[in-house]
Amino acid sequence: MSENTPLDRSVFDQVMVPNYAPSVVIPVKGAGSRVWDQNGREYIDFAGGIAVSALGHTHPRLVSTLKEQAEKLWHVSNVMTNEPALRLASLLTERTFAERVFFANSGAEANEAAFKLVRKYAHDHYGEDKNEILSFYSSFHGRTLFTVSVGGQAKYTEGFEPVPGGITHANYNDLASVEAVISDKTCAVVIEPVQGEGGVMPADPEFLKGLRALCDKHNALLVFDEIQTGVGRSGELYAYMKYGVMPDILTTAKSLGGGFPVAAMLTTESIAQSFGIGTHGSTYGGNPLACAVAEALLLELEEKKVIEQVPEKNARFVNALEEINAEFQVFKEIRSCGLLIGCEMNEKYQGKAKDIMAKAMEQGLMALIAGPNVLRLAPSLIIEDKDIDEGMALLRTAVREFVNTEV
Ligand SMILES: *Cc1c(COP(=O)(O)O)cnc(C)c1O
Numbered sequence: 001m002s003e004n005t006p007l008d009r010s011v012f013d014q015v016m017v018p019n020y021a022p023s024v025v026i027p028v029k030g031a032g033s034r035v036w037d038q039n040g041r042e043y044i045d046f047a048g049g050i051a052v053s054a055l056g057h058t059h060p061r062l063v064s065t066l067k068e069q070a071e072k073l074w075h076v077s078n079v080m081t082n083e084p085a086l087r088l089a090s091l092l093t094e095r096t097f098a099e100r101v102f103f104a105n106s107g108a109e110a111n112e113a114a115f116k117l118v119r120k121y122a123h124d125h126y127g128e129d130k131n132e133i134l135s136f137y138s139s140f141h142g143r144t145l146f147t148v149s150v151g152g153q154a155k156y157t158e159g160f161e162p163v164p165g166g167i168t169h170a171n172y173n174d175l176a177s178v179e180a181v182i183s184d185k186t187c188a189v190v191i192e193p194v195q196g197e198g199g200v201m202p203a204d205p206e207f208l209k210g211l212r213a214l215c216d217k218h219n220a221l222l223v224f225d226e227i228q229t230g231v232g233r234s235g236e237l238y239a240y241m242k243y244g245v246m247p248d249i250l251t252t253a254k255s256l257g258g259g260f261p262v263a264a265m266l267t268t269e270s271i272a273q274s275f276g277i278g279t280h281g282s283t284y285g286g287n288p289l290a291c292a293v294a295e296a297l298l299l300e301l302e303e304k305k306v307i308e309q310v311p312e313k314n315a316r317f318v319n320a321l322e323e324i325n326a327e328f329q330v331f332k333e334i335r336s337c338g339l340l341i342g343c344e345m346n347e348k349y350q351g352k353a354k355d356i357m358a359k360a361m362e363q364g365l366m367a368l369i370a371g372p373n374v375l376r377l378a379p380s381l382i383i384e385d386k387d388i389d390e391g392m393a394l395l396r397t398a399v400r401e402f403v404n405t406e407v
Contacts, residue, residue, distance in 0.1 A: 007038075023361060030057025033380050033387040035366065044391040047366040051196065051228045051340065051378035054255035055297060055306075062258055065296035066289065073288050078281060084291035088264075091298055095237055097246050098266030102275065103286030107227035107253035108142025110263035113280055114249045115146055115190070117267065118221045119166075121274040122187035126219065134182055134220070135190040136172040138198035141225055150190055152198075173203060175210040182214050188221040188249075189214070193239040193337075196228035199374040200335050200342025208245040221248040221271065227263070228340065231255035231297070232307040232381050235314065235338035242337075255381075258297045262290035306381050310338045316385060317341055317377065320392035327396070328403050330356070331375075341377040342370055349406065359398035365391050 005011065009024040027043070029036045033056050035043045048054070055062060069084065076082055089101040104110045115133060122130040135141070137152040148156050149163040157163050168186075171177040172195060182189070189211055195201040215222040224247035229239040233255060236242040240250065248271055253263035263285075284290075301307055318336055321343055325331045332346040345353055351372040360367045370376040379388075 025361060032056040032059075033383040033391075041364065043361075043364050043366050044387055044394060045366045046360075046377045046379045046383075046391050046395075047368045048378045048380050049259060050254070050368060051233060052254045052257075053259050054231055054233070054381045055258045055300060056380035056382060057259075059258065059300070061296050061300050062260075062293055065292050066260065069289050069292035075284070075287050075289075077283060078286065082286070082288045082291070084288045084295060085286040088291040088295045088298075091295060092252075092264060092266060095298070096250065096266055097240070097268070098250065099269040100267050100272035102265040102267075102272075102280070103291065104253075104263040104265065104282050105261045105284050105290070106142070106263050107225075107251065108144045108147045109282065109285070110227065110251040110253055110265045111141045111147045111150070111190075111225060112144050113265045113275075114223050114225075114251050114267075115150060115188075116280060117249065117265070117271065117275055118188035118190075118223060120279065121221065121271055124274045126187075130185055130187050130219075131166045132183070132185045133167050133188050133190060134178065134186050135167065135169055136192075136195075137169050138172060138195055138201070139190075139192055139225075140195070140197035141190065141192075142227075172198070172201060173207050175207055175214075178211065178214060182218055182220070184218055186218050186220040188223050190223040190225060192225045192227075192229065193243060194229050194234070194340060196340065196376075197370055199344065199370045200337070200340055200376055202335060202337050203243070205243050205245075208243050212245050215248075223247060223249045223251070225251050227251055227253045228378075229337065232301050232310060233338050233340050233378070235307065235310040237301075237307060239337065256294050256297070257290055258293065260290055260293040262294045301381070304382070310381060313381075313383065313385075313388065314338055314341070316388050317379075317392075320388070320395075324392070324396050324399055328399050330399055330403065339377075339379055339381055339383075343375040345373045345375070352402075352406075356398060356402050359402045360395055362401075363394040363398045365394040365398065367395070 025037045027035045033045045135150045139152040141147040141151045152169045230252040250266045331343040333344045335342045353369040353375045357367050368376040
């Protein structure tokens with residue numbers, strides 16, 4: 001590649017590992033829920049960088065916080081602590097069940113910490129035989145070998161064997177299937193309160209309450225992976241608050257940094273004791289840049305009462321989607337939890353969610369899928385009503401074109 005080669009999509013195939021299949025569109029600029037590509041074409045963003053851009057693109061407060069911190073201090077390592085990390089951890093412990101925080105850089109790393117901690121805690125308190133992690137089919141917990149093995153989608157571990165042992169899967173929303181496999185050897189049950197990648201599938205409240213009771217009965221820890229549902233997306237700061245079911249450990253990432261990489265594992269004081277000095281760590285985890293941005297994001301959510309407005313925005317999205325579906329009959333079900341929305345394709349259009357996503361992109365709308373059958377939307381929590389309405393008009397055109405090309 002020479003200096004003058006245009007940076008188009010074809011360069012990707014020449015210089016990148018082929019594990020992704022990105023769109024031909026290359027965004028260069030964003031503001032709020034609008035994005036512009038290399039050719040100056042405008043897009044409305046219903047994807048939110050996969051449930052990350054909670055305050056949209058280039059939010060002025062996040063930009064100024066990042067710039068201010070960039071001029072003060074970027075990195076010191078965990079040989080020293082830093083003020084933004086102390087402030088963010090204080091805020092997270094004040095606003096949640098948690099009393100202790102471990103910082104990481106990505107969702108998978110926060111989960112890796114959680115899964116190591118549940119093993120270590122069981123080892124410390126009950127001995128080495130209590131080591132089984134119970135999770136759910138169709139769940140997603142990240143792409144490191146441990147987290148992808150705890151995840152419940154075999155296609156993601158195929159070819160990477162041998163995978164770590166001591167992991168069992170049960171059926172989501174099926175308490176009997178949990179009762180059939182949970183035992184005193186179970187050290188933790190790991191669950192997404194709403195399965196995100198698995199198709200935007202919310203847990204039944206009774207199911208989560210049942211898991212809490214089973215965990216208590218078997219001295220197992222309950223871990224909520226709130227990497228996708230957290231930081232206001234559900235309509236509460238964390239979805240566990242909506243369900244009224246308290247986890248022992250919670251992981252959060254994605255929206256936490258609004259696009260700056262940061263993640264955290266939250267837990268109680270007593271469980272945290274099993275991560276004594278030297279047991280676990282991360283070079284970048286808790287760095288001042290990431291923590292300053294996350295703190296600003298959480299404060300902005302509070303000061304502007306952003307989370308309180310999520311149900312209203314949810315209704316605006318869902319109503320528009322139902323209107324589109326009344327006209328074109330493409331979806332079997334529209335599921336949502338706040339601003340995490342999934343539209344499951346009906347029998348006639350099985351496996352075709354990505355075709356609607358592609359048609360939407362042609363119209364200038366960024367959307368997502370969650371598996372082959374679900375069109376997923378995970379927009380900014382502060383997306384403006386006019387962006388929702390305009391985006392939905394684009395989606396209607398995309399669905400109409402999709403239906404027309406299908407017949
Ligand atoms: C995205 C996601 C992860 C992985 O996060 P990364 O930052 O990509 O490592 C884990 N769990 C859930 C529920 C997610 O949605």
